[in-house]
């Protein structure tokens with residue numbers, strides 16, 4: 001083969017790769033130029049290394065946008081609970097005693113239509129079922145089947161306003177008797193097709209140990225991002241004024257905010 005043939009074949013290959021990559025990103029709604037430029041403003045919140053990691057992961061995500069999903073045969077019989085497993089906060093105890101009939105999920109902050117949804121209302125929505133592997137930084141994993149509405153659908157119902165950049169998840173448990181647990185995602189991760197609010201684990205109602213009545217599943221992130229015992233979700237421009245200001249209970253204690261895997 002002549003040299004020029006080889007390099008033009010190379011170029012064609014590269015073009016095909018780029019086309020595939022951008023197609024993948026577009027169909028999954030993952031990155032897109034608008035999302036990337038939105039993330040540019042994240043710099044003031046995240047440190048530079050973390051920001052680079054986020055960008056590299058998001059670029060690769062064009063090729064492997066979805067976290068792996070597994071067959072039912074691989075589901076672990078017991079899904080190991082971790083962190084808070086039996087919240088003692090009085091509000092939580094009351095709601096649990098009433099089988100969460102009086103519980104509501106609030107969606108507020110920078111939205112056009114603030115929402116307050118019961119468990120029955122959430123169960124009536126279109127739902128996604130996914131069998132995924134949970135990875136905890138403490139060095140264990142477990143495969144489970146989760147079911148619940150896709151967060152993007154809820155965000156669309158609430159009508160996210162243009163100034164919103166983060167989705168903050170407020171929880172009902174105080175881990176280790178300290179602050180209430182909380183977490184946050186940027187809108188790109190929050191709108192990922194596998195980011196759901198799960199009310200069931202392995203075809204049964206979500207057990208208290210695993211976050212009843214509702215917990216976040218963000219399948220491309222480490223375990224600590226997946227807030228359990230949800231009470232409300234806030235859309236905001238930043239999380240500077242919440243608790244320690246780092247965007248999550250463990251982030252306030254030194255973990256990185258971007259926990260992509």
Ligand SMILES: Nc1nc2c(c(=O)[nH]1)N[C@H]1C(S)=C(S)[C@@H](COP(=O)(O)O)O[C@H]1N2
Pocket residue numbers: 079080081082083084135136137171172173175181182209210211223224225226227228229
């Ligand atoms: N509200 C709340 N969410 C939480 C935690 C917690 O203690 N409280 N622990 C986190 C951590 S570190 C992990 S690994 C997972 C554990 O989920 P599991 O109990 O279903 O295994 O929940 C995450 N979400």
Ligand SMILES: [Mo]
Pocket residue numbers: 082135136137138223224
């Ligand atoms: Mo964890």
